[in-house]
Amino acid sequence: MNLPLLTIALILVHLAGLAAATHAVMHTRTPQGAFAWALGLALLPWLTLLPYLYLGRRRFHGYVDQHRRHRRQFDHAREPVTLSHDPSCARYAALCNMLHTTFHPGQQLRLLVDGDATFTAILDAIAQAEHYVLVQFFIFHDDGLGRRMQQALLERAAAGIDVCVLYDGIGSHALPRHYVDTLRAGGVTIHPFATQRRHTRFQLNFRNHRKIVVVDGAQGFVGGLNVGDEYLGLAPPLAPWRDTHLAVRGQAVADLQRSFAEDWHWVTGTLPPRRSPPPGQGTAHTLIVATGPADLQESCSLFFVTVIHAAQRRLWLTTPYFVPDHAVTAALQLAVLRGVDVRVMIPSRPDHRTVFLSSTLHAYNALRTGIRVFRHQPGFMHQKVLLVDDDTAAIGSMNLDSRSFRLNFEIAALNVDRAFAGDVETMLRNDFEHAIEIDKTEYEHAPWRRRLAMHIARLFDPVL
Template sequence: MSIPQLITLLAMLLHVAGILAAMHAVMNTRTPQGAFAWALGLALLPYVTLIPYLYLGRSRFHGYVTLHRAHRQRLSQASLRSELSGVPDACMQYAALTQMLGNSFHAGQQLRLLINGDATFEAIFSAIAQAERCILIQFFIFHDDELGRRMQQALLERAAAGVQVFALFDGIGSHALPKHYVETLRQGGVAIFPFATQRYSNRFQLNFRNHRKVVVVDGWLGFVGGLNVGNEYLGLKPPLAPWRDTHLQIDGPAVLDLQRSFAVDWHWVTGELPPLLPPRPAQGDAYTLIAATGPADPQESCSLYFTTAINAACKRLWLTTPYFVPDQAVMSALRLAVMRGVDVRILIPARPDHRTVFLASTLHAYDAINAGIRIYRYQPGFIHQKVILVDDDTASIGSMNLDNRSFRLNFEISALNVDRRFAEDVERMLMDDFGRAVEVTRDEYRQSPYLRRLAMHVARLFDPIL
C-alpha cells in the first residue's frame, strides 16, 4: 500500500472514530450546548477534537454516584425538618438549598475569617500541632516546596505522636507532586491517597476533579476555603504575586458535615471510613450550612447554590471569583438582582493565570456591565478567593468558582454562614479588596484590538469545559 493510500485510510478511520465519538457526545454530554459543540467538532474535525474529547468529553461515572447518593439517602428527612424548624427566619430563604443538599443549617458556630495565606496556614499549622486524636486533610493541590514540606513535616510529627492522619489530594491537581513526597508520608504513618472517581486510574480523564479544601482537627475545628498547599498561595511566586485568597475557620456542630464530606471521598478511594468524632458543643452565634457539591449530585447543585444566594439578595450582592464564566441560570439571576435594585458587584483578576478563561471572562464581564452589573479588577496581584456577601447577614466562603468546571465537573465545598457580625468582617475585607481594584467599563472590550475581541468570542465557545 502506497503512502497516499495509507494517509487516505487513516483519514477515513479518524472520521469514523469521530462520528462514533460524536454519537457518544450527543448521548452523554450534560448540556445541549456542550453536546452540539463536541458533536460538530468531532464530526467535522476529528483530527483536532478526538484527542481532547478523550480527556475532557466523558461526563458520566457510576460507582461514586451510587455511593454518594446512598450516603445522602441515609439522612433522615424528619431530622432535617426538625433542625429547620429551629432556624431563624433569616435562614429560611435558603431552605431550598437544605432540601437539595440533604443537609441543614447548624446553630452556634464560632467563625474566624482568615484573610490571606499567612493567616490561613498559621491557623492550620497551629491546629495540627495541637491535634490529639485525628486529622483529616484534603487539598486539590499539594506542592513539594517550602510550604508543602512544612505541611509534610507537621503531619509526620503528629503521626509519630500517635495521632491518626488521613490525607487526600487530587491526582490531576497535584500531578507535579513527586512520589517520594507521598511515600515519605506513608512511611511515617500518614494514610494518604489521590482522589479519582474511578478506583482504577484513567489517564484519559481530566474531568471530575476534587477541588475541595478541607481540614478537620479532632472533630471539632474545621477549615474550608480557596487556598491549596504551595508557595504561590503565600504570594511567593511571581508574576501572580501577591496572591489574594480567603479561608474560614469553623468551631461548632457544622464541622461534623466537613467530616462527612471527607468521609464519603475517603470511603470511595479506600473502601474504609475514617473516624467521625463529635464536635464541641455550640458556643457561637452563627448559623452555617456546609454545601458539598459535585457532578454526582442529581441536580446541578453548585450552579443552583450560586443562583439561590443571588436570588436571596435584597440590598447587596458582592461576589469575588478568579474565573467569571457564568451559565445562563446564574447570569439571569444576576440580571434580575440588578432589576430588583440590588447593588451587584463582582471582583475578578486583572492578571490571567489561564489565558483562555481570562479571555472568556473578559467577554462575560462586558455582557455583565451592559446588564448593569459593576465589575472590578483587582490590581495588586492575582485574586483567587471565592466569597459571596449577601445583604448584611450572609457570607459564603469555600472552593467554588463561578465557572462550568465548578458548576458541573468538579467536587466543591463551601460554607454558607448567616451571622451579622461575621458578615461585617467579610464586608470590611471586601471593602479593602474593592478599594484596591479598578472598575471596568465597556471600553475594556470596545477599545481592544479586533483580533483580541475575536479571541474572546472564540474562547467563550469553550465555556462548557472552562
C-alpha cells in the first residue's frame, strides 16, 4: 500500500522539479545560475526544490511593479534641487542616468570611524530631534546597544516626536517580540521589511540590507553598521570589529529620506514625515546610490563597475565578502592594466565560513592578475569603503558579492571632495598598516582538502 504512494510522491516531486527547472531557465538572471538550478532541479529535485522556492524565486508577488510605480511618483513629487555641474563628477554621469538622480553640491560630511563614533553621533542626533526620526537597519539585537537605541527612540516618542523604524525580518530574526512590542507600546511605529505581503522568515532573498537614519530631514547617516554589541567590538570571537559610517548634512539627506520613504510606503501604505533639508555648508558633491533587485539593471554591480573604471591612479576598497562577479572582476583587472594601484582589504577571520572560503579563492585569482590583497588585523572587518584617486570616496552597505549585486536592497553615498577623500585615505592607510598583505602561497600551500573546500564554496557564489 505504501509503495505506490511513495512512487506517486516521487513522480510528483520530479514533475515539480522539471516545472521549477523550466522556471529557472526562464527567470534566473545569469546563465551560470540558470544552468546550476536547472540541473539540480531536474536531477535531484528532492534536494533542490525547497531551496529553490526560497532562494531561487525571481518574482516579488507584485513588488517590482509597485516599486517602480512608486518610484515614478516620488520622482514627479520631488522638489527642485540645486544640481551639481562640477566637472569632477562628470565621469559618474552614467550612475546619475541609471539612478535618475544627481550629485548634490555643498554637502557637509563627517567620517565616523568605528562603532563608538558612529552610535555616539547617531544617538546624539536622535536625542536632539524636534520633528521626526527615521531609522532603518538590517539587524537589531536586544543587547546593550540595542537597548540604548530602544531607549533613545522611546524618549523621542514620549516627547511627541514621530519615530518610524524599519528592520529586516531575516537580518533581525533573533530579535525577540517583546523588543518590538515595547517600542510600539511607547509610541514608536515599527515594522519588519519584506517584499511579499505574506511574510515568511524563509524568504532568504530580496532582503533590505540598508542602514539609514534621518533626523528632522536635516541630518542623515549611512554606512555599514547595524544595531548590536558586536558592532562596538563587544562580542568575541570577532572582536575587535572594524566598520565605518558617514554623517551627511545637505540636500543629499533628501535622497536618504526618499529611499526610506519608498520602503516605508511599501510596508505600511503610508508615507513617513518629511522636511526639506537646509542648504549644505560643506564642499562635497554627494550622490546617494540606492540599488536593489527591483531595478531595471543590475544597479549595484554597475555602480562598482562605473566607479572602478573611473580610477586613473588609485583604487582602494574594503569589503568583508570578496565574491565579485565577472563584470566587477574584469573592471578590476582592467584597472591594473591601466597602471592603477588596486588594493583590496578583506577580513582575516570568518563570520560566514562558506563566503570566507570562496573569498579566499577569489583573492588568489585576483593576486594572479596584479591586484594587491590584504587581510585586516586584528578582529573582523565589516566596512564597505571605496577610495578612487584623490577626490572620490564611497561609504555604504554594499558588499562585493552576488547578494549585494542582485539579491539585496543596498545604499551608499558616493562623495567627490578632496578633503573628505583625504580623510578616508588617512583612515585606510592606518588600516593597511595593521593589515597583512597576502601572496599566492596562502592558496598554494593550503592543504588539498581546504583548497577543495574553496572550489566547492565558489559553486555557491550566486547566492553568497
